[in-house]
Amino acid sequence: MAPLLQVEASSKRFGGLLANRDVSLAIEPGEIVGLIGPNGAGKTTLFNCITGYMHPDEGRIVFDAGDITHTRPERICRLGVARTWQVVRAFGRMTALENVVCGALQRTNRIAEARARARELLDFTDLRGRDDAPAATLTLADKKRLEIARALATQPKLLLLDEAMSGLTPMEAAAAVQLVRRIHAELNVTICVVEHVMEVVMPLSHRVIVLDYGVKIADGTPEAIVRDEQVIRAYLGERRAAR
Ligand SMILES: Nc1ncnc2c1ncn2[C@@H]1O[C@H](COP(=O)(O)OP(=O)(O)O)[C@@H](O)[C@H]1O
Ligand SMILES: [Mg+2]
Incomplete structure (x- = not known):
């Protein structure tokens, strides 16, 4: 089987800083891949390049057998890649339902159909009853789930989760892990999760990729x-530096 996603020698530079350096990796259909690495390792930059929010300076990104290296984000979303953001980006003044409808409208022009799909996903992400709440009034855990619901509404083949569990209480994080497992098992979505907490990412992932200073080290x-x-x-180096 061909990989769903293939990153080939991708590099991304910010001035003198190489945030991603010659990164190559593949994600197979059906996998849950953990992407880890110390702060500043280049994990979010890699997600930004895969989703077309940024473009690599060198290298190639192939999704579902098509070259997306210089493709625009909306088109990449249509092709089947969705993401969440490390710092949540819910549309604060819109209701929870409206946020998810925005995702669903990527796949249909019919508002009734988009609403129905959005309601299903609010149920699926345990946000039942919060339909009419302005997104800004939700707790952090609920905002993170809302972003996942919005991403799922675009019907992705590949879902990229950028620290979807960070900043949560242990109980909220455990619920988020359960949600990731259900997305994988029930919706058949391939998942790549960036997560800082080893205890969370290790049991969840089939395979783990490690970045350090922009380089894939494992x-x-x-x-x-x-x-x-x-x-x-x-x-250990990171802990030493923090001290
Ligand atoms: N838009 C940007 N402009 C300049 N530097 C950036 C930008 N985005 C990220 N960086 C830098 O690139 C490096 C990798 O950042 P990032 O991809 O956010 O790492 P991670 O998500 O692994 O913590 C960091 O040194 C960060 O400061
Ligand atoms: Mg990051």
Whole structure:
């Protein structure tokens, strides 16, 4: 089977800083892939390049056998890639339902159909009863779920979750992990999750990719990753720097 997503030697530069350097990776249909790495490693930049929010300076990105390296975000969304944002970007003055309708309107022009789809997804993401709440009034955990619902409304084949569990209480994070598992199992969506907390990402992921200073330093099963010398050094290094 051909990979769903293939990143080939992608580099992204901000002035003198190489945020992604020669990054190559593949995501197979049906996988849950964890993307980890210390702060500033280039995880969000990689998501930005995959979703067309930014374009790599070098390299190639292929989704579903089509080159999307220089494709615009709306088109990439239509092709079947959806994402959430590390810093939530719900449309605050719109209701929860309206936020998800925005996603659904990527797939249909009929407002009644978009509303029905949005309601289903508010149910699916446990936001039942919050339909009419302005998004700005939701808790952080609910806002993060709302973003996931909006992303799902675009009917993605690949969902990129950028720290969907960070900033949550342990109970909220556990619920978010359950939601990711249900999206994978019930909606058949391939998922790549950026997550800082190892205890969350390891049991959830089939495979883990590690970035450090913009470079991919490891790619393997969670069991192999936790024993990888370079990965351990990257994380210990970060703790030392924080002190
Ligand atoms: N739009 C931008 N302009 C300039 N520098 C950026 C921009 N986005 C990210 N960076 C820098 O690129 C590096 C990687 O950032 P990022 O991809 O956000 O890392 P991560 O998500 O792994 O924490 C960091 O040093 C960050 O400051
Ligand atoms: Mg980030």
